[in-house]
Amino acid sequence: MNRRNLVAFIARRLLAAVVMLMIVSVAIFGLLYASPGSAEQVLLAGRVANEETRENIRERYNLDEPLPTQYSLWVKDAVRMDFGESIRTGEPVTTAIKERGRLSLRLGAYGFVVAFVTGIGLGILSAVKNRSGIDRAVVSTSVVGASAPPFVTGVFLLYVFAVLLGWFPAFGQGEGLVDELWHLTLPALTLAFGASALLIRFTRVGMIAALDQDYVTFARARGVPERRVLLGYALRNAMIPVVTASTVLLAAMLTGAVLIEVTFALPGLGALLVDSVAYKDVLMVQGLTMLLAAVAILTNLLTDILYLFADPRIRYTRVTP
Amino acid sequence: MTTVAVPPGVRGRARLLARSPVTVSLSFAFLGILVFLALFGPLVAPNGPRSMDLSTGLTTPNSEFWFGTDDVGRDVFSRTIYGVRYALFGPVLIVVGAFVIGNVLGLAAGYLGGLVDTSVMRWVDLMFALPGLLVTIVLIGVLGASYLLAVVVLIVLTSPFDARIIRGATLEQRSLPYVEAARTIGLPVRAILFRHIFPNVLPIAFANAFLNFAFSLVALSALSFLGLGIGPGSADWGRMLAESRLLLFENPVAALAPGGMIVLTATSMNLIGDWLYDRLADRGRAR
Numbered sequence: 001m002n003r004r005n006l007v008a009f010i011a012r013r014l015l016a017a018v019v020m021l022m023i024v025s026v027a028i029f030g031l032l033y034a035s036p037g038s039a040e041q042v043l044l045a046g047r048v049a050n051e052e053t054r055e056n057i058r059e060r061y062n063l064d065e066p067l068p069t070q071y072s073l074w075v076k077d078a079v080r081m082d083f084g085e086s087i088r089t090g091e092p093v094t095t096a097i098k099e100r101g102r103l104s105l106r107l108g109a110y111g112f113v114v115a116f117v118t119g120i121g122l123g124i125l126s127a128v129k130n131r132s133g134i135d136r137a138v139v140s141t142s143v144v145g146a147s148a149p150p151f152v153t154g155v156f157l158l159y160v161f162a163v164l165l166g167w168f169p170a171f172g173q174g175e176g177l178v179d180e181l182w183h184l185t186l187p188a189l190t191l192a193f194g195a196s197a198l199l200i201r202f203t204r205v206g207m208i209a210a211l212d213q214d215y216v217t218f219a220r221a222r223g224v225p226e227r228r229v230l231l232g233y234a235l236r237n238a239m240i241p242v243v244t245a246s247t248v249l250l251a252a253m254l255t256g257a258v259l260i261e262v263t264f265a266l267p268g269l270g271a272l273l274v275d276s277v278a279y280k281d282v283l284m285v286q287g288l289t290m291l292l293a294a295v296a297i298l299t300n301l302l303t304d305i306l307y308l309f310a311d312p313r314i315r316y317t318r319v320t321p
Numbered sequence: 322m323t324t325v326a327v328p329p330g331v332r333g334r335a336r337l338l339a340r341s342p343v344t345v346s347l348s349f350a351f352l353g354i355l356v357f358l359a360l361f362g363p364l365v366a367p368n369g370p371r372s373m374d375l376s377t378g379l380t381t382p383n384s385e386f387w388f389g390t391d392d393v394g395r396d397v398f399s400r401t402i403y404g405v406r407y408a409l410f411g412p413v414l415i416v417v418g419a420f421v422i423g424n425v426l427g428l429a430a431g432y433l434g435g436l437v438d439t440s441v442m443r444w445v446d447l448m449f450a451l452p453g454l455l456v457t458i459v460l461i462g463v464l465g466a467s468y469l470l471a472v473v474v475l476i477v478l479t480s481p482f483d484a485r486i487i488r489g490a491t492l493e494q495r496s497l498p499y500v501e502a503a504r505t506i507g508l509p510v511r512a513i514l515f516r517h518i519f520p521n522v523l524p525i526a527f528a529n530a531f532l533n534f535a536f537s538l539v540a541l542s543a544l545s546f547l548g549l550g551i552g553p554g555s556a557d558w559g560r561m562l563a564e565s566r567l568l569l570f571e572n573p574v575a576a577l578a579p580g581g582m583i584v585l586t587a588t589s590m591n592l593i594g595d596w597l598y599d600r601l602a603d604r605g606r607a608r
Contacts, residue, residue, distance in 0.1 A: 031459070031463050034463050034464060035463045035464070036464070036465055140344075143588060143591060143592065144584065144588055146591070147535055147539070147584060147587040147588040147590075147591050148583075148584040148587065148588070149539045149542060149543055149546075149583060149584075149587070151543065151546050151559075151562065151580075152562065152580040152581075152583050152584055155562060155566060155569070155576050155577070155580050156577065156580060158569060159569055159573050159576070159577060162569075163569050163570055163573060170569070247449065248449065250452075251449075251451065251452040251453070252452075254452045254455060255452045255453070255454040255455055255543075258454075258455060258458070259543055259546070259547070262546070262547060263566070273455075273458065273459075274458065274547050276462070277458055277459065277461070277462025277463075277549070278462065278548065278549075280462065280463075282463060285459055285462060285463065289459055292452070292455060296451075296452065
């Protein structure tokens with residue numbers, strides 16, 4: 001594929017992402033009307049209101065406009081990152097998301113790094129030691145890891161490392177960077193346990209297939225150092241299915257993070273989503289869902305592009321649908 | 322969509338290669354115990370699932386209460402046994418619902434091809450990219466928490482796993498002589514699909530049902546854990562875990578027992594599903 005085709009490909013994927021985001025935004029806007037009761041009742045959330053308050057709410061959220069106008073006004077605000085004020089606390093949705101987002105971002109990054117290193121490391125190890133005791137142990141652990149829901153893993157880790165051994169704090173967030181990371185370690189390990197199980201499977205299968213190829217045998221015959229054969233030759237090809245699987249991985253990690261924040265009582269975005277859902281804070285739910293959708297769609301876009309670089313063969317074939 | 326040969330098992334769930342017969346037998350034995358407890362649990366459990374005894378209060382495991390009691394004096398052992406019913410009932414509903422929808426869509430997509438195939442597969446791709454549980458949480462939160470709604474949403478989210486696998490199996494069958502023969506003698510499409518192809522893809526659908534069961538159990542428990550599924554006080558494992566999570570210092574078994582049951586059940590269902598899949602997938606192909 002030449003440069004022009006590459007640009008065309010990326011442009012097409014970008015367009016698809018924008019279309020997808022628009023479809024999702026209609027669904028998210030619709031949440032206000034999907035809730036039982038009129039939009040006004042939902043926004044008042046059972047508060048006793050006089051005529052003036054009602055009037056203000058109708059005005060603020062354009063409830064008197066026809067639906068398409070309401071939607072376009074909503075999108076205009078959403079693009080400016082304005083999702084209204086939380087029904088529960090009255091603070092702007094965007095402010096709440098920014099405040100809570102830092103913790104979730106740290107949890108996600110910490111968990112991702114641990115998952116990536118252990119997942120790919122153990123995947124390579126068990127592929128190289130195929131059918132050995134180590135392989136069996138790694139595979140068995142990953143079966144449990146893929147089956148165990150994060151809230152159960154979290155409770156078990158809490159019991160072993162916080163209650164029995166007392167190595168890590170059971171609750172709280174800590175102060176200062178080191179202490180905060182210390183408090184985030186058990187939640188991050190919980191997140192990594194499920195995610196690395198997926199990574200181990202994909203890496204292991206990919207590596208076993210790659211190590212079976214002629215070019216690996218030939219490289220070994222040429223006397224290429226084993227380290228280079230593994231990491232330079234085999235791993236690069238084994239990574240292609242891992243890149244494909246990253247959408248599944250992302251979905252698992254997003255879901256996992258929500259459950260983990262509730263399990264460890266961490267006030268992040270996931271806990272905010274669950275609280276808002278329980279309180280029927282539709283405006284907050286809309287803001288959070290839009291953020292989630294944007295993250296998911298962007299990651300899919302990145303995966304598609306990353307794919308081109310992971311596997312040069314794709315660049316030489318026609319990618320037109 | 323880029324046209325790339327995706328290795329089997331990469332989209333959706335990956336399956337494992339190494340499995341020893343011992344773990345599979347243990348999984349089947351565990352499934353047998355679960356079914357027994359679901360049917361005859363009340364005869365085995367020493368106490369009722371909701372019988373509280375505030376004078377007993379919170380106790381650690383002892384000879385009377387094997388798993389101890391929770392903060393309102395309910396017997397954890399009995400509640401764990403009663404929990405089997407919730408753990409089997411909901412997921413079975415979801416698995417059956419997803420089985421019906423997934424098989425119809427998968428057969429149609431695989432056999433008819435063309436526009437039907439494209440639209441079904443686009444839908445499947447979309448559903449795979451969604452963080453399913455989060456979608457369920459949002460929908461339930463907006464539409465109102467109810468167990469039935471949770472089951473319906475999870476049926477919709479689970480059926481693409483069936484649809485994708487059945488489509489693949491149907492594609493394989495379509496080119497076989499017996500299908501061609503059926504078409505030649507002028508059988509209607511419906512008869513070819515359901516009376517001739519379906520019995521041959523059924524084993525794979527059956528194996529997949531176990532994998533779906535594990536997914537549904539985890540999803541439903543997660544919803545109860547978050548307080549969005551079954552009502553408070555029910556002897557549901559997810560609920561029990563949520564309610565006794567804070568008792569980890571006083572009676573850890575109250576949280577570890579239901580949690581361990583979820584993991585054991587999900588793991589054994591996954592192992593059985595994988596094992597059946599490997600055994601049955603080739604049988605349909607050989608015909």
